[in-house]
Amino acid sequence: MEQDVILEIANVTKEFPGVTALSDVSIKIRRGEIHGLCGENGAGKSTLMKILCGVYPHGSYSGSIAYKGKVLELSGSSIRQAIEEGIAIVYQELTLIPNMTVGENVFLGKEPRNGPSIDWNRLYSDTDEVLKRFKLPVDSHEVVKLLGVGQMQMTEIAKALSEKADVLILDEPTSALSEAEVDKLMEILKTLKSLGVTCIYISHKLEEFFRITDTVSVLRDGKVVSTAPTKELSLEKLVSLMVGREMKERFPKGSRKPGEVLFRVEGLRALDPNDPSREVIKGASFDLRKGEILGIAGLMGSGRTELVTTIFGEYGILTAGTISLDGKEIKIGSAREAMSHGISLVPEDRKRQGLILIQTILKNISLPNLDRFSSFMRINANAELAEALKFSKSLSIKAPSVHVAVDSLSGGNQQKVVISKWLMSEPRILILDDPTRGIDVGAKYEIYKLINQLAENGYSIIMISSELEEVLGMSDRVMVMWEGRSNGTLDIAAASQEKVMARATGIEIA
Ligand SMILES: Nc1ncnc2c1ncn2[C@@H]1O[C@H](COP(=O)(O)OP(=O)(O)OP(=O)(O)O)[C@@H](O)[C@H]1O
Numbered sequence: 001m002e003q004d005v006i007l008e009i010a011n012v013t014k015e016f017p018g019v020t021a022l023s024d025v026s027i028k029i030r031r032g033e034i035h036g037l038c039g040e041n042g043a044g045k046s047t048l049m050k051i052l053c054g055v056y057p058h059g060s061y062s063g064s065i066a067y068k069g070k071v072l073e074l075s076g077s078s079i080r081q082a083i084e085e086g087i088a089i090v091y092q093e094l095t096l097i098p099n100m101t102v103g104e105n106v107f108l109g110k111e112p113r114n115g116p117s118i119d120w121n122r123l124y125s126d127t128d129e130v131l132k133r134f135k136l137p138v139d140s141h142e143v144v145k146l147l148g149v150g151q152m153q154m155t156e157i158a159k160a161l162s163e164k165a166d167v168l169i170l171d172e173p174t175s176a177l178s179e180a181e182v183d184k185l186m187e188i189l190k191t192l193k194s195l196g197v198t199c200i201y202i203s204h205k206l207e208e209f210f211r212i213t214d215t216v217s218v219l220r221d222g223k224v225v226s227t228a229p230t231k232e233l234s235l236e237k238l239v240s241l242m243v244g245r246e247m248k249e250r251f252p253k254g255s256r257k258p259g260e261v262l263f264r265v266e267g268l269r270a271l272d273p274n275d276p277s278r279e280v281i282k283g284a285s286f287d288l289r290k291g292e293i294l295g296i297a298g299l300m301g302s303g304r305t306e307l308v309t310t311i312f313g314e315y316g317i318l319t320a321g322t323i324s325l326d327g328k329e330i331k332i333g334s335a336r337e338a339m340s341h342g343i344s345l346v347p348e349d350r351k352r353q354g355l356i357l358i359q360t361i362l363k364n365i366s367l368p369n370l371d372r373f374s375s376f377m378r379i380n381a382n383a384e385l386a387e388a389l390k391f392s393k394s395l396s397i398k399a400p401s402v403h404v405a406v407d408s409l410s411g412g413n414q415q416k417v418v419i420s421k422w423l424m425s426e427p428r429i430l431i432l433d434d435p436t437r438g439i440d441v442g443a444k445y446e447i448y449k450l451i452n453q454l455a456e457n458g459y460s461i462i463m464i465s466s467e468l469e470e471v472l473g474m475s476d477r478v479m480v481m482w483e484g485r486s487n488g489t490l491d492i493a494a495a496s497q498e499k500v501m502a503r504a505t506g507i508e509i510a
């Protein structure tokens, strides 16, 4: 083994029933480098990382892994084993325990003790110390389920970094982070690198590879198609390596003409149902036209998700304001009522709110839409299957068939299933909360096409997005949230990244 190589993955093949997740994969990771790993949804990235940390133990795959010059033989009996070797991972799916505090999660299973009992003061002061060292803005005493997804992600990072790691694996760490938080994470990674930590970095936000990595490996269909120094790559090159073809544009052209105002929100104010002393929506107004895509931009914590879930009848306690549809005021007290008005919401945290993991792809897509396939109490199984196949094909959901359970799918493919289910329901108003988070560039494009199509057919879309380029590339108008308020709506022709940011940060006030 070469001196400067810390991890050498050689000819690794890993099979699942009906799927070869990894096929003869060989990658060398150099000591102290940040090694990027990219590839489409289902390419095998997470599987490879799970092998490196013992989720799939030695013997469950073929090929070999050398770590610090020795064969890595993780038995899979305990996740501690990889940690003791100095390999830490932040999983793609959050693994936190919702009812515990941040501190309890960070030190879960390794709580500092004072004789027989847990030393709570130390647990929290140690947590604060980790959070402070890595500049993670999370309160160690906060209960995890009350955190936003972004802060949960940061808690995961704190947990991985709470012990000394020689190799840190980050599987899509930024998918839920705002731009400012991504900047912060990049700083953290630079610090870790200067301390000699080796990092493997997975992301679907390809720009990040150019900011932070030294080397990038690309997986396609379980095979390594390239490992190259980042400085020899370009964004276009990376995309074509990933998808196996050239992609000329990131956003498909739509040809839609928004009509009259369909839906209007005026002067909405709402309280946090978990803590009614806190006002979460402090005045939001916007209108939505027929056949329009209205983007909602804003920093994390600006109230975007709170606004749409309140409108959907699922979250805030309304204290002021009106919602009207077709010019008539409506009251929405529950998600059910919202849906009876033809409003659907694709939630931000799809894993928790969107899927029945043990059910098949087919059932997950068709369950909320069963009335479309039933007559006289019978389900037309052929029509159901045909629709599900149509979506799984157009979004290229990677699976042996639509009859496999969704929990065996890769993270991004699970998201495609949730989105299919809502697209199939063809609501009058479809609210998408960050719909392409964690989805690869090729499939993003397909989702954009479907969204455009819906709008062209007269459906109205509200789309929250954390990616400025996406909001600008897809919307007819952009509403910007700032500290719980709507801070103006910009026509796309007049919008730019700078203008949106000026509103999102309150530099400019509508
Ligand atoms: N436990 C499992 N059982 C069966 N198949 C699996 C299992 N885990 C992964 N797979 C399959 O292996 C392939 C690789 O999945 P993996 O999760 O490694 O992809 P990924 O590159 O991480 O994708 P994403 O970007 O969507 O997270 C996929 O086809 C997936 O469906």
Ligand SMILES: [Mg+2]
Binding pocket: 045, 046, 047, 092, 171, 410, 411, 412
């Ligand atoms: Mg993955």
